[in-house]
Amino acid sequence: MVSYNSAKEDIKRTADIVELIGQYVQLRKAGRNYVGLCPFHAEKTPSFTVNPERQTFHCFGCKKGGDIFSFWMEYHNATFPEAVKDLAEKYHVMITERFSESAEQKKASQRKLFYNINEIATDYYRCTLKDPDKGIQARAYLKKRTVSNEIISEFRLGYAPAEWDGLTRTLRKKGIALDMAVQVGLVIPRKNGGFYDRFRSRIIFPIFDLRQHVVGFGGRVLDNSLPKYLNTPETPLFHKGELFYGLHVSFKAIREKGRAVIVEGYMDCLALKNHGFQEVVATLGTALTDRHVRKLKGYAKEVFIVFDSDEAGKKAALKSLPVFSNEGLSAKAVVLPDGQDPDSFVNENGLKGFLELLDHASPMFDFYLEQKLTHRDSDEAKIGVLKESLPILSEIHEFSLRSLYVRRLSERIGIKEDIVWLELKSFEKKSSGKTNGANLKERITGSMVERRFDDLHILNLLIHYPQRVCRLMDCNWKIILCDPAVLDIVETFFQQYHKKERFLPEDLLDSLESDAARKELREALLENSHYSDEEVEQALREIEGKVKQIQIAASIKKAREQGNIEELKQLFKLKAQNMKRE
Ligand SMILES: [Zn+2]
Structure with missing residues (x-):
């Protein structure tokens, strides 16, 4: 890409990749590089590496990498022109060149229009909230829910009046093509032509991305009518499965405190903010996804999820468990007293009461078991x-x-x-x-390579205790492995170990020939040790014992076939001894 070359160079001279990525990923220094948990794939041991000398990043897990522009595009789901524009703004670099006409540029200008429409709508809803007549009920409602004026202006809350075309008219006046407003979900086409507003008679909560753009809206009714909440549908800007309400403001506090509290509703999030609790975000009425968690773990070390104490809440807790475990983010469950939500709870019990709840939160799986098994233990x-x-x-x-x-x-x-x-x-x-058929390939490869405990344990030992695993070289270790990829790794390990002055298991990656073996090793490198220092000896003895048993079994078979009774007797004796030793 040739366009924007000089702006690109200027930005590169001004920006520092460690500082930039460090705003989104928790990085720590490791030798000449910085490492952190990759924001693009699930991992628990950092393989995401930022190199300050070359101003590049690379993830050893998912192989994503590049310069600051690649990072910005990947992380924010942005086009290249957007990345240049954002970073130029951030680092006060002037863009003097024009970008060449390209598909990428067209996409960027369309998105610019979408953001603009959302801005117009945000302003429109804000004005309506301030309007002496139209906004009176909404203001009274927010006051009743003790939402302060500071919060209202910080989060740019607004009100969609009880009109079918208030926003539609405003957009038209501003010269916006209404079919574009349809694409961001603000207006809906009528069957017989014309358009009408999606949000009516609702408090409006603009939803921001981490670039501080309004990407969608949530609307809440003032009374008990249904649906209580209405969100922007999925649009080119709005992806519920990765957005948190409030993260655009909370991320600093979350990073500082190392923890995040996840609540369900906008009002819950704002109520906690109102009481001075900053490290809080809300989901947008969806289940937590791995993309959610990956974004959050760039800031938090620990997450507290506030659940309803009802059956649906328990189920949700159990469902979100693997999402957190697989991303290596510790998650605890906070349960509120019956019939309460965070909003009502903090208004009644104050911040102190809420902090006490956090202190008593239990790990997610324990929470599920406690909840499920306290009353009926049949x-x-x-x-x-x-x-x-x-x-x-x-x-x-x-x-x-x-x-x-x-x-x-x-x-x-x-x-x-x-x-x-x-x-x-x-x-x-x-x-x-x-x-189904779509997973056929996975199924076939999965059944061809049946992972066995022994394979995984040996691999894990080899990575964490290479020196001690060396002694297995003398036994016929091959006969207990069944995954060819693991066999390849162990074989390469034995070849390489003594050749190197300082052996690093990750160095094997370069020596392995098959992709399957490299993938297997990469995965294994991400795992913690299965054994403590004291348990290693026992684990190795078990492996040696297993090898011996298999060998004896083979010899017994052979002796039987040959009818060699004397030999059989000896072998059975040996087998018994070996089992005792294990
Ligand atoms: Zn990665």
């Missing part, structure tokens, strides 16, 4: 909890975490851990059988 209830937990557990990728939850579940419901594992395996088998 066998049916326990089996019900087991069944409900299986799909959730099967979504947790990290083996050690999964084991932890299986153990906890088994303790709480009093069903043996082995049985829980068996149920989990059979659930996974069943659900993988149900997958």
Whole structure:
């Protein structure tokens, strides 16, 4: 791309990639680079690396990388011209060149128009709220809900009056093509021609992205009519599955405190802000997605989710569990007393009461178990909890975490851990059988490479205790591995270990030939150790024992075929000894 070259160079000279990316991702210095958790894929161990010397970034996990412009485009879902414009503004660089006509430029100017329409609408709703006649009820409502004037102006709250075409007329007056306003979800075409306003008789909450643009709106009724909340539908600017209400303001406080509180409604979010609690955001009436969590973990180390104490709240808690576990963000559940929401709670009990709730929050899975098992501990209830937990557990990728939850579940419901594992395996088998044609390829490759515990454990040991794993070289370790990718890694490891002065497991990535092996190793590199220092010896002995058992079994088979009774006797003795030692 040749356009904007001089602006691009000017920005590059002024901007610092570490400072820029550091605003969105928590970076820490690691040697000459900075590392953090990748905002573009799920990971728990930082593989997202920023290089200040070259002013580039690269993620070793998902392979995304580039310069500040690539980062800006990827993170904000922006076009290249938008990235140049945003960064030029940020670093006070003048753009003197014109951008060449291109599809990218057309997209950028269309989005500029969309933002402009949203701005006009925001102003229109604000004016209506201030209007002595039209806004009177809405102002009274906000006052009743103790929303301060500072909050109203900081969040640019507004009011959509009880008119069918108030905004439509305003947009038309400003020369906006109304079919463009349809595309941002503000007006709706009539069947017989013409347009009408989507939002009517509602308090309006503009929703901002992290570039501080209004990308959509939420509207709440003043009375009890339904729907209580109405949002902008999915548009080119508005993606519910990754937006948080309030994050454009809260991100600084969240970064400072290291924690974020997630509530369900706009009013809940504003009520907490009103009481001086800053690190809060609201979801836009959708379930939490991995994109939500990835965005948040750029700022927070710990997340508190405020749930309703009803059945739907418990289900939502359980559902969001794998989203957090898989992104490595610790999540706790906060439960409010029956019939209360954060808004009413904080207004009644003040900030102190709310902070006490946070202090008593339990980890998400414990919360679910506590909620489910306090009152009815019949066998049916326990089996019900087991069944409900299986799909959730099967979504947790990290083996050690999964084991932890299986153990906890088994303790709480009093069903043996082995049985829980068996149920989990059979659930996974069943659900993988149900997958449709679209996943066929995945299914085929999945069944060809059946991952086995031994493979994963050896790989994990090799990464965290390479020196101690070396001794396996002397036993016939190959016979217990079944994944060819893992076999490849272990073989390469044994070849390389003694050649290097200082062995780093990640260095193996360059030596591996197959993509499957590299992927396998990359994944394994992201996992914590399955064993403590003291447990390693036992783990290695178990592996050696298993190898020996397999060898003895093979020899027994052979001796049987040959009818060699003496040999068989010896082998059985050996087998018994070996089992005892294990
Ligand atoms: Zn990544």
